[in-house]
Amino acid sequence: MKKSITIKDIAKELNVSTATVSRALRNSSEISKETKQAVMKIAKEMDYHPNLLARSLISKSSKVLGVVVPTINRQFWSNSISGIESVAYKKGYKVMIFQSAESYQKEVEIVEILANSMVDGILIAFSKETQDFAHIEHIVDRGIPVLLFERVCDALQLSKVKTDDFFGSKTIVNHLIERGRKKIAYIGGPLSLTVCMDRFLGYQSALSDNNLPFNQDWVVEISDFNTDNSSEAFKELWKLENKPDAVFCFADILAIGVLAVSKELGIKIPRDLAIAGFGNDDITKYVSPSISTMAQPSFEIGQLAARLILKEINSEEEIDFIYKTEIIKPNLIVRESS
Amino acid sequence: MKKSITIKDIAKELNVSTATVSRALRNSSEISKETKQAVMKIAKEMDYHPNLLARSLISKSSKVLGVVVPTINRQFWSNSISGIESVAYKKGYKVMIFQSAESYQKEVEIVEILANSMVDGILIAFSKETQDFAHIEHIVDRGIPVLLFERVCDALQLSKVKTDDFFGSKTIVNHLIERGRKKIAYIGGPLSLTVCMDRFLGYQSALSDNNLPFNQDWVVEISDFNTDNSSEAFKELWKLENKPDAVFCFADILAIGVLAVSKELGIKIPRDLAIAGFGNDDITKYVSPSISTMAQPSFEIGQLAARLILKEINSEEEIDFIYKTEIIKPNLIVRESS
DNA sequence: CTGAAAGCGCTAACAC
DNA sequence: GTGTTAGCGCTTTCAG
Numbered sequence: 107m108k109k110s111i112t113i114k115d116i117a118k119e120l121n122v123s124t125a126t127v128s129r130a131l132r133n134s135s136e137i138s139k140e141t142k143q144a145v146m147k148i149a150k151e152m153d154y155h156p157n158l159l160a161r162s163l164i165s166k167s168s169k170v171l172g173v174v175v176p177t178i179n180r181q182f183w184s185n186s187i188s189g190i191e192s193v194a195y196k197k198g199y200k201v202m203i204f205q206s207a208e209s210y211q212k213e214v215e216i217v218e219i220l221a222n223s224m225v226d227g228i229l230i231a232f233s234k235e236t237q238d239f240a241h242i243e244h245i246v247d248r249g250i251p252v253l254l255f256e257r258v259c260d261a262l263q264l265s266k267v268k269t270d271d272f273f274g275s276k277t278i279v280n281h282l283i284e285r286g287r288k289k290i291a292y293i294g295g296p297l298s299l300t301v302c303m304d305r306f307l308g309y310q311s312a313l314s315d316n317n318l319p320f321n322q323d324w325v326v327e328i329s330d331f332n333t334d335n336s337s338e339a340f341k342e343l344w345k346l347e348n349k350p351d352a353v354f355c356f357a358d359i360l361a362i363g364v365l366a367v368s369k370e371l372g373i374k375i376p377r378d379l380a381i382a383g384f385g386n387d388d389i390t391k392y393v394s395p396s397i398s399t400m401a402q403p404s405f406e407i408g409q410l411a412a413r414l415i416l417k418e419i420n421s422e423e424e425i426d427f428i429y430k431t432e433i434i435k436p437n438l439i440v441r442e443s444s
Numbered sequence: 445m446k447k448s449i450t451i452k453d454i455a456k457e458l459n460v461s462t463a464t465v466s467r468a469l470r471n472s473s474e475i476s477k478e479t480k481q482a483v484m485k486i487a488k489e490m491d492y493h494p495n496l497l498a499r500s501l502i503s504k505s506s507k508v509l510g511v512v513v514p515t516i517n518r519q520f521w522s523n524s525i526s527g528i529e530s531v532a533y534k535k536g537y538k539v540m541i542f543q544s545a546e547s548y549q550k551e552v553e554i555v556e557i558l559a560n561s562m563v564d565g566i567l568i569a570f571s572k573e574t575q576d577f578a579h580i581e582h583i584v585d586r587g588i589p590v591l592l593f594e595r596v597c598d599a600l601q602l603s604k605v606k607t608d609d610f611f612g613s614k615t616i617v618n619h620l621i622e623r624g625r626k627k628i629a630y631i632g633g634p635l636s637l638t639v640c641m642d643r644f645l646g647y648q649s650a651l652s653d654n655n656l657p658f659n660q661d662w663v664v665e666i667s668d669f670n671t672d673n674s675s676e677a678f679k680e681l682w683k684l685e686n687k688p689d690a691v692f693c694f695a696d697i698l699a700i701g702v703l704a705v706s707k708e709l710g711i712k713i714p715r716d717l718a719i720a721g722f723g724n725d726d727i728t729k730y731v732s733p734s735i736s737t738m739a740q741p742s743f744e745i746g747q748l749a750a751r752l753i754l755k756e757i758n759s760e761e762e763i764d765f766i767y768k769t770e771i772i773k774p775n776l777i778v779r780e781s782s
Numbered sequence: 783c784t785g786a787a788a789g790c791g792c793t794a795a796c797a798c
Numbered sequence: 799g800t801g802t803t804a805g806c807g808c809t810t811t812c813a814g
Contacts, residue, residue, distance in 0.1 A: 110586065110587075110791095112790090112791055112792080113791070113792065114791080114792095122800075122801085123800065123801045123802075124791090124792075124793090124801095125792095125793075125794080125800075125801065125802080125803095126799085126800055126801075128791095128792065128793060128794090129793090129794095129799095129800085132793090136799060136800085137799065137800080138799060138800090141799080141800085153585075153586070155556075155559065155560050155586070156560060156791085156792080157501075157560065157562065157790090157791050157792070158557070158560045158561045158562075159497050159500055159501050159506070159561060159562050159790095159791080159792095160501055160790075160791035160792040160793090160806085161791085161792060161793080162497055162806095163495075163497050163498055163501060163790095163791085163792075163793095163806050163807070163808095164791090164792060164793050164794085164805085164806050165792095165793080165806090166806080168497070177522075177526075178516045178522045178525065178526075178541070179519070179522040179523065179526060181517070184515075184516045184517040184522060185517065187516060188515075188516075188517060188543065191543060200542075200557060201542075202540050202541075203516070203540075203541040204538075204539075205526065205529060218493075219496070219538060221493065222493050222494060222495065222496045223496045223497060224495065224496075224497050247491075248448065248491070248493070249448075333730075362730050365730075366730065369732075388727065389726065389727045389730055389731075392671075392700050392703070392704065392727060392730075392731050393727075393730050393731055393732065394707075394731065394732040448807095450806090450807055450808080451807070451808065452807075452808095460784075460785085461784070461785045461786075462785095462807090462808075462809090463784075463785060463786080463787095463808095463809080463810080464783090464784055464785075466807095466808065466809060466810090467783095467784090467809090467810095470809090474783060474784085475783070475784080476783060476784090479783085479784085494807085494808080495806090495807050495808070497806095497807080497808095498790085498806075498807035498808045498809090499807085499808060499809080500790095501790050501791065501792095501806095501807085501808080502789085502790050502807090502808060502809050502810085503790090503808095503809080504790080
């Protein structure tokens with residue numbers, strides 16, 4: 107690394123103190139116009155750049171928000187990050203993004219690094235593995251603002267922003283029922299995850315509201331969300347004596363897997379089987395038949411999350427800040443598959 | 445922000461100097477076992493955490509790589525970032541991700557922030573707008589290792605990693621020709637971008653190698669890569685007296701737009717028209733008919749990029765490091781659309 | 783083996 | 799208006 111120019115160098119060049127240079131560079135009102143201009147000029151000539159780390163060390167604020175998501179490789183997450191960035195950027199904050207890759211171990215490490223790097227706040231969506239939240243409680247104790255989004259933990263008393271999964275799931279299952287379906291299967295994820303549990307409960311609630319039987323055979327739990335797994339899951343469902351006439355999938359990607367198999371098996375969609383997903387990934391619009399789904403306002407969730415944590419960061423008294431939980435309702439998108 | 449525990453606090457507690465604490469914490473060999481254990485014990489009890497910024501300030505290394513991409517919202521970019529992370533993480537480096545959102549202005553700001561934050565290296569894929577590379581030359585002059593990936597600039601003498609666009613485009617156009625197509629249209633992006641130019645040249649080269657006419661009417665340039673724009677572009681192509689019998693699209697997303705319109709217009713794929721994309725986004729596999737495309741090894745590009753810049757960062761002498769340019773060949777994936 | 787002191791680059795009291 | 803001094807949290811000579 108090349109030696110970089112510091113305020114010391116400028117001070118020496120101009121025969122003034124570093125304090126003066128520091129003040130001039132930040133355009134402090136107590137510095138004369140002449141010195142300011144002189145400092146600016148030399149700074150430019152010498153190609154001076156302020157060291158942000160040194161500043162953060164003093165100000166105890168790095169103007170950085172840390173974001174931890176399971177992966178940036180799925181639209182929901184990348185969109186919500188874009189939402190976070192859009193508001194953070196406007197307020198002069200940078201965003202540091204990390205992927206836990208659904209690993210608890212990695213999540214813990216990341217949180218530790220972030221906390222030790224003086225980020226001003228952390229926004230986190232838990233990994234699928236995460237069951238223990240000591241790492242979060244720990245940094246909260248250290249006084250670091252933390253906000254949970256989407257993959258949250260109810261027990262933690264913190265601000266939270268997430269999709270209304272119960273509502274979303276109930277809405278789309280109701281839609282299937284309105285379409286005349288009576289034997290609705292569900293392909294979902296591990297119920298230990300709040301999201302999975304909520305969507306499952308929404309599914310159940312829609313059934314019972316409509317006096318439809320709940321059949322355990324029609325519920326499949328898979329842990330890795332990919333098309334192959336859901337294809338497999340659906341194949342099993344289709345082997346049943348009592349076949350479902352609709353499948354509601356926890357996530358769009360799973361619905362895609364079901365769709366693929368249906369084609370293989372010659373099942374006509376939606377005549378023989380209705381399919382519904384969750385998330386409104388681009389892909390649901392372009393496959394044929396296109397897939398009905400719930401649109402999650404991912405970008406807005408990110409924006410809201412960022413606004414909330416920035417408010418928390420900038421609240422003078424810790425006392426006057428109250429943790430808020432925002433539950434965002436997703437929208438039903440009806441397409442050809444139902 | 446709560447007051448945090450520092451080595452000073454530990455030192456006071458144990459009646460030793462901060463130097464001793466510092467050494468003990470880093471398990472230095474010149475400290476006795478007893479003091480080490482005592483320090484560790486108290487550190488744990490007091491819930492001490494090292495301030496990474498303070499360390500970076502001294503070591504002049506933050507163990508952070510900065511990554512700048514146009515967006516994380518497309519598979520190619522999120523995958524390549526995952527590739528970068530996977531190797532960085534193993535070597536003890538963190539990755540800070542930024543999105544330029546295709547804005548030159550924002551890209552410049554980001555690069556400045558990164559440079560001033562003592563990141564150990566910067567990996568950048570230029571925004572579509574970027575034509576002037578002074579911001580890069582500038583930080584290179586400051587001694588910061590920079591690597592260009594995918595959206596590179598030939599004039600810059602730096603390490604580069606990218607897809608072999610000329611080869612890829614030529615390969616898939618050749619494939620269309622082998623399939624008997626003679627009137628191949630091209631929907632691409634602004635030729636000022638190297639990627640766009642290279643793919644365009646590959647297209648031309650394939651045509652001329654096969655003694656097929658190059659028809660300017662069959663070439664459309666669009667600047668915003670989305671399905672609507674490519675749908676529009678294709679509609680125009682289809683109004684021509686002399687219609688194409690195949691369309692090669694610069695990116696998969698554009699191919700999706702063409703596919704959508706073809707359905708509307710009742711064009712049979714691939715009978716009346718063959719479609720080819722570039723990128724092998726998941727979606728190309730799931731639409732119907734599925735789309736032929738070139739698979740870009742995005743994850744590998746990221747890995748390679750990270751390895752290269754880490755090598756540069758860790759080369760003692762600046763002299764003994766030679767900038768490398770790695771061009772990765774994409775693979776042809778033939779599907780139903782051609 | 784351990785401590786004192788200087789310093790990374792910058793800011794902030796407190797003088798004058 | 800500007801300089802002096804101290805210090806953010808940590809590491810690193812240099813002594814002893």
